[in-house]
Amino acid sequence: MSTATDLDRPAAPPAFQEIGAGRKLRNRFATGLVWGAFLIALAPLVWLLITVLARGLEHVLNADWWSRSFAGLTSRQFGGGVYHAIIGTLFQGLICAVIAVPIAILVAVYLVEYGKGSRLANAVTFTVDILSGVPSIVAALFIYALWVTTLGFPRSAFAVSLALVLLMIPVVVRTTEELLKIVPDELREAAYALGIPKWKTIVKIVIPTALSGIITGISLAIARVMGETAPVLVLVGYTSYINFDPFNGSMASLPLLMTSERLTTNAIGEARVWGAAVTLILIITVFNLLGSLISRLTSLKTK
Amino acid sequence: MSDFAKVGRPATRETGSRGSAPNTAPEATIPPNPPDSGPPPAAPKVVTRPGDRIFRTLTVGSGALIVVMIALIGVFLLIQAIPSLSGNQASFLFSRDWNADPAALAFGVLDLLLVTVFSSVFALLIAMPVSLGIALFLTQYAPKRLARPFGYIVDLLAAVPSIIYGLWGLYELAPALKPVSTWLNDTLGFIPIFATGSSNLAIGQTIFTAGIVLAVMLLPIITAITREVFDRTPSTQIEGALALGATKWEVVRTTVLPFGRAGYISASMLGLGRALGETIAVMIILASTSQHFGFSLFDGGDTIASKIARAASEFNDPRGAGAYIAAGLVLFVLTFIVNAFARYIISGHKEYE
Numbered sequence: 001m002s003t004a005t006d007l008d009r010p011a012a013p014p015a016f017q018e019i020g021a022g023r024k025l026r027n028r029f030a031t032g033l034v035w036g037a038f039l040i041a042l043a044p045l046v047w048l049l050i051t052v053l054a055r056g057l058e059h060v061l062n063a064d065w066w067s068r069s070f071a072g073l074t075s076r077q078f079g080g081g082v083y084h085a086i087i088g089t090l091f092q093g094l095i096c097a098v099i100a101v102p103i104a105i106l107v108a109v110y111l112v113e114y115g116k117g118s119r120l121a122n123a124v125t126f127t128v129d130i131l132s133g134v135p136s137i138v139a140a141l142f143i144y145a146l147w148v149t150t151l152g153f154p155r156s157a158f159a160v161s162l163a164l165v166l167l168m169i170p171v172v173v174r175t176t177e178e179l180l181k182i183v184p185d186e187l188r189e190a191a192y193a194l195g196i197p198k199w200k201t202i203v204k205i206v207i208p209t210a211l212s213g214i215i216t217g218i219s220l221a222i223a224r225v226m227g228e229t230a231p232v233l234v235l236v237g238y239t240s241y242i243n244f245d246p247f248n249g250s251m252a253s254l255p256l257l258m259t260s261e262r263l264t265t266n267a268i269g270e271a272r273v274w275g276a277a278v279t280l281i282l283i284i285t286v287f288n289l290l291g292s293l294i295s296r297l298t299s300l301k302t303k
Numbered sequence: 304m305s306d307f308a309k310v311g312r313p314a315t316r317e318t319g320s321r322g323s324a325p326n327t328a329p330e331a332t333i334p335p336n337p338p339d340s341g342p343p344p345a346a347p348k349v350v351t352r353p354g355d356r357i358f359r360t361l362t363v364g365s366g367a368l369i370v371v372m373i374a375l376i377g378v379f380l381l382i383q384a385i386p387s388l389s390g391n392q393a394s395f396l397f398s399r400d401w402n403a404d405p406a407a408l409a410f411g412v413l414d415l416l417l418v419t420v421f422s423s424v425f426a427l428l429i430a431m432p433v434s435l436g437i438a439l440f441l442t443q444y445a446p447k448r449l450a451r452p453f454g455y456i457v458d459l460l461a462a463v464p465s466i467i468y469g470l471w472g473l474y475e476l477a478p479a480l481k482p483v484s485t486w487l488n489d490t491l492g493f494i495p496i497f498a499t500g501s502s503n504l505a506i507g508q509t510i511f512t513a514g515i516v517l518a519v520m521l522l523p524i525i526t527a528i529t530r531e532v533f534d535r536t537p538s539t540q541i542e543g544a545l546a547l548g549a550t551k552w553e554v555v556r557t558t559v560l561p562f563g564r565a566g567y568i569s570a571s572m573l574g575l576g577r578a579l580g581e582t583i584a585v586m587i588i589l590a591s592t593s594q595h596f597g598f599s600l601f602d603g604g605d606t607i608a609s610k611i612a613r614a615a616s617e618f619n620d621p622r623g624a625g626a627y628i629a630a631g632l633v634l635f636v637l638t639f640i641v642n643a644f645a646r647y648i649i650s651g652h653k654e655y656e
Contacts, residue, residue: 016548019548019550023550023553024550026550026552027550027551027552027553029552030551030552030555031444031551031552033436034436034439034440034443034444035440035444036436037432037433037434037435037436037437037439037440038436038437038440038441038445038453038457040433040436041433041437041457041460041522041526042456044460044471044519045456045459045460045463047471047475048463048467048468048471048475051471051474051475052467052471103365103368103369106361106362106364106365106366107362107365107366107369109362110362110363110365110366111366113362114359114362114363115363115366120363120366120367120370121366123370124366124367124369124370126643126646127369127370127372127373128369129642129643129645129646130373130639130642130643131369131372131373132642133573133576133577133580133638133639133641133642133645134373134376134580134635134638135577135579135580135581135582135608135634135635135638136580136582137580137582137608137611137612137631137634138376138380138580138631138634138635138638139376140615141380141611141627141628141631142375142376142379142380144618144624144628145379145380145382145383145628146375146379149383149621149624150379150382150383166372166376169369173369197352197354197355198355198358199352199354199355199357199358199359200354202358203358223462224462226464227463227464227465227466227467228464228465229464229465229466229582229583229612230582230583230608230612233583233612233615233616234611234612234615234618237616255464255466255583258466258470259466259583259587262470262587273470274470277466277467277470280464280466280467281463281464281467284462284464288462
């Protein structure tokens, strides 16, 4: 009898033991918390998008909304559209990009191709970090102090673009820098071996290799600055008329329209605010999609 | 010979930066002249093409430009603030009243500063654990195929303009939070931060609402960086822990978290900097009040940024505007310190590169 049980018993304790109940429980608990955290992040996003669409979508579904301004309409008249604000938002975003992108790309080229390890490069990296943390209201105040008070120019859409430049440069520098870093050194060496000057190597080999990613980064950055409200509040006045001149006069933009019309406390004001919110989200989405589309079209063909 | 003279320009300034091989431009070394043609040059000479010099100058110039720019921000704000500060009849740093009337300037930033820091820290306390959870979820827990789209969804939170967060916070979130804030106020009202404040709980234009909206805005910022750092946890460590029989949670606790701690804290500091400077969402949500800030979540009030934004359309008198610029300078210094600290935390961590 006893010999039989001895034979049944394993000679050594099993190498793999069951995980204790406590450890299992803790593992389950942690898994639940982590999933919960993700769902917590989803909730506001979904809620917010539903809110904006539910309150604003009906107002943007007519041609007038996209092709007319509020010119001549009082705060008690329905109708009109946000064409003037769309123009302003696009103008300010694009002027900003025209100024910021060349500077940002040159800075990134400096950091990756020329400056490595030098004292200036460290200062530049530090500056980019700090600049990316500068609040938009501080950037707006700086441009106000420089452009309006010191240089004596009037408030204008161009001043807004200048403030947006400060916010856009660090974003574009960061993405461009990361992309230039992953361009293989073999490409550069091959160019050098053929006797191609360094600047031409950068312009014709290195940047084109990274171009599709850079374009994505730029359009994301444009989308981001177009939603900024603080600079337009400080640096330009609101108007319900269409203005194509970025250097003179007031110019509406979608965020500015929303802060101005918010003070109209009736159904018309609400319709305008939420309609503009939908419009802004649509424009931002378009720029985001445009970025990935262009990058897909321009990306180097790999076999 | 004339050719040699052309290419053999001395380029001593160039030689300093030629450290790493891959980034070295082609150098055409000139063979020493034949002995009979005069004294040989001391060192091999380098071709510097005009295009190279122009391009290099451009890039260095752009780099220098943005370094100068950050200094200019501080300098210009200071220059514009000084006249108003010298005419200020109250203590700028310690007065809790704000009167930017150009005729009788008496403004102090203390109350604004307190509201700014209080609301941001509250937002950070909510956002930090949730962001940690999201980062862990996206890097360790989410099904591999879904991790990317899920990450994209979290990034979408960052793409929503802050003005839309503000509108959502005021018109949707604030009414929804009413039962929560009333309950907190009723049951925990004896604790100062839940005490009855200056703002009406039924409308909800409180620091409580603003802080929660800020927290939502911080989630994608903190998560983005934390996620990157967690992703770099050496797989040998993870596999080692697994081989020792660790559960998923034990793997995370013993490898991912210790490895990513500095990155996570740094990311949170960056988030704090963002919260301190957030303008329009706070301006829309918070109700202005003439009462002093009483360290309650249910107070109204103004942060530095929202105070400036509220007054922005009345920047006509330079002395009045100067008061707000002085407040902006304080905000700039504050965010500068927080961001520099965030950078300092990860400065020693080569493994994050």
